[in-house]
Amino acid sequence: MDDRMNVSFVIPCYNEEDVLPITIPKLLKELEKLRNKDVNKTLVYLVDDGSTDRTWDIIDRLSDECEFVVGVKLSRNCGHQRALLAGLNIAEGEAVISMDADLQDDITIVHQMVEEYRKGSEIVYAVRDDRTTDSFFKRQTALLFYRVMAWLGAEVIHNHADFRLMGRRSLDQLKTFKEVNLFLRGMIPLLGFKSTKVTYQRGERAAGESKYPIRKMLALAVDGITSFSVRPLRLVALMGIGFAFAAMIQLGWIFYVKYSLDTAIPGWASTLIPITFFGGVQLFCLGLVGEYIGKIYQETKQRPSFIIEKITKEKSQ
The missing domain is CATH 3.90.550.10 (Spore Coat Polysaccharide Biosynthesis Protein SpsA; Chain A)
Structure with missing residues (x-):
């Protein structure tokens, strides 16, 4: 047979x-x-x-x-x-x-x-x-x-x-x-x-x-990462906790310099740099969360x- x-x-x-x-x-x-x-x-x-x-x-x-x-x-x-x-x-x-x-x-x-x-x-x-x-x-x-x-x-x-x-x-x-x-x-x-x-x-x-230029390779990588793990979202949460802790330390250091050492120098850098840094981190985190929300939106349509x-x-x- x-x-x-x-x-x-x-x-x-x-x-x-x-x-x-x-x-x-x-x-x-x-x-x-x-x-x-x-x-x-x-x-x-x-x-x-x-x-x-x-x-x-x-x-x-x-x-x-x-x-x-x-x-x-x-x-x-x-x-x-x-x-x-x-x-x-x-x-x-x-x-x-x-x-x-x-x-x-x-x-x-x-x-x-x-x-x-x-x-x-x-x-x-x-x-x-x-x-x-x-x-x-x-x-x-x-x-x-x-x-x-x-x-x-x-x-x-x-x-x-x-x-x-x-x-x-x-x-x-x-x-x-x-x-x-x-x-x-x-x-x-x-x-x-x-x-x-x-x-x-x-x-x-x-x-x-090739039909897979860098742009499409990156898009495929993002799809793979966000489709099979929620760990990036957990990292965002941990990142938020870490930055909050760092901000509390920085606040304590500012009070120490101002009232104990009395050596604080007025300037824009100490204000502008943290604002810019944390603003960028927030936008990154919002974008990551938005990527997951966008996938949920696409899945619910069931097209x-x-x-x-x-x-x-x-x-x-």
Whole structure:
């Protein structure tokens, strides 16, 4: 009896007209080897996240030319995490592998991921074994991010992005998460299923530009921190207590200088500096609290995370 499994791939795409004609043929060629060894059927879901270039036209054409390619068009740009979730929610098969369109992720380790799944791991994380291809700034900020997330108590896999295999059980449970502010790298470890890791070396981007500039990386980091820990709010409270205590000490010192030493010199610095400092601290704390309140506001609306406008092929019956 043929016990080979069905595996799907989910690839979010945003303005990838330069890279798709290069990477998809490579991916399909690798998947042909996979079908000959471990897998009965593979489908590749290309999720267009509201691209403004010819990305959807290319996806539509690839879907017509190849029976294994399914195009999914979102009604607008929703962001990488939501586009990825849209693909995970509709993908068929016993297991689904998510990866980026630029194929910087090493597709040759897919067979290892499938093998680990067969051994009993419900989730298989692909983890970079080094970051030598990154700039010094990106390496250091990534290291800082993982350290901060670990300190905050969030379960985040070090040097892992969104290149992973998920079995059907974990995918079904992921659908029960209804939060709007998505940070899948933190949500998926919360599922608690048996998992393992495989390592790979990340390559250079085949063409085009990265869709994760510093601004988006910082936004993702803020989402991750504020979505998985209330410790920053506790730090704000402790900070307030600390500054109140420091103010009482300063007040005592002022009285001591004025009435005991009689050496107080009139000036604006002793007034202006504390006001400016504490004013900045207050604005920071209000901004942090506002970030959490804003997330609560978004969650209470219960708006859909994405709207699918079109799917090029109907689901298998």
